[in-house]
Amino acid sequence: MNRFAPASIVPVVVSALAFCAAGQVRAEDWPRFRGPTGQGVSTEKNxxxxxxxxxxxxxxxxVPPLGWSSPIVIKDRVFLTTAAGSGESCRIICIDARTGQVVWDKEVLRQALRRKEGRNSYATCTPVSDxxxxxxxxxxxxxxxVDFDGNVAWINRDVRYYSQHGLAVSPILWEDLLIMQYDASAEEGDLRVGWQIPWDRSFVLAVDKRTGRERWRAMRGRSRIGHITPNIxxxxxxxxxISAAGDVIQGFEPASGRLLWTVANPGEGVVPSxxxxxxLIFTASGFGAPAIRATRPAEGDTPAQVVWEVKQQVPMMSSxxxxxxxxxTIKETGIAMCLDARTGKIIWTERIGGTHSASPILAEGRIYFLSEEGESVIIEAADQFRVVATNTIGERCRASYAVSGGRLFIRSEKNLYCIGK
Incomplete structure (x- = not known):
């Protein structure tokens, strides 16, 4: 099969930010996982x-199940992905952000079902838009x-990914490149290597966003499984x-994929972005060697180095x-923590309850957490712990918030909510 499939495979008829500099993304848009900067920060008011x-x-x-990708919002459109049926039908859904009406819901490709961890889905990677x-x-x-009408522009099938836990990394854009990392594991029936990855199965890929053709591929070297969305x-x-796998943090030149530096970051199956x-670069590994770490990247003749690490209340899932x-931070067991980012000193630790997979957001000095039980706890982003509000929709939630137009978008297992008037 041609690795770049033509648009005809689909039966129905498309800033100043570095990753979408050539696009038309507005300040109030939420164009990727965790928003414009990938850090869960919103400039929205009220x-x-x-x-x-x-x-x-x-x-x-x-919305048809199942997918745990988070919604993105561009202008007056919300986009999200799902894997319908048993997971073979890969779909992109476009919803009118003003009314909630489904504008289109299209199958863009079909995939084989392979092994995944039970909490994962076959559509967990959050899409990105320019x-x-x-x-x-x-x-x-x-x-x-796809374009905004759902027409497929290109498909890249260069990667045949396999992991014991499925795929959970989200792509990012930088200039005219789409960047995606694949930290896979051994195929079933292959040499059993546990979570250690053969050198040729862990890499970062950049493709031309206009054509889908590969521009560079950076081989990571021996590593361990990770599900970490990179950043610039x-x-x-x-x-x-800045890209991390299960036991390394690495800096690459984004234009060429040239490896600039590597620092050990012991852990396995790392998820937080x-x-x-x-x-500083903040990472966490809640598996294998649990630690929150702050790393200073290499600059000139100064090598990269770990500045501090904390081994208490390390999150496994949430960024x-x-x-x-x-x-x-928020641990999957519902324990929130505040640290001094420069030193790692713990300022406070408090239990807010619930089971947490989604990543929080920050807006107007408040942090919004979202539990798997559908409960949102809002706290002050301050040195004193204070709960502002607690709300619930009573449905299972593992996707992270999107924010746009003064509203919150919350994806549950079966519905997409638009909160606010």
């Missing part, structure tokens, strides 16, 4: 503080680009692609919030 499954709900729209196109990745590692960081006036602040020199 977001809702109170709601329920029926109160302060602008609309609720049923304001003109939507780019999505599904469980086999296939990348597809400016170091010494130059961009670095890269967060950046105070010139951090960085705000004004503070790092906020």
């Amino acid at each position: 977001l809702p503080l109170r709601w329920s499954a029926t109160e302060n709900v602008a609309w609720k729209t049923a 304001g003109t196109m939507v780019y999505a990745v599904f469980a086999e590692g296939t990348i597809v680009a 960081m400016t170091v010494g006036g130059k961009p670095q692609l 890269i967060v950046i602040g105070d010139g 951090f919030i960085y705000s004004d020199g503070r790092l906020f």
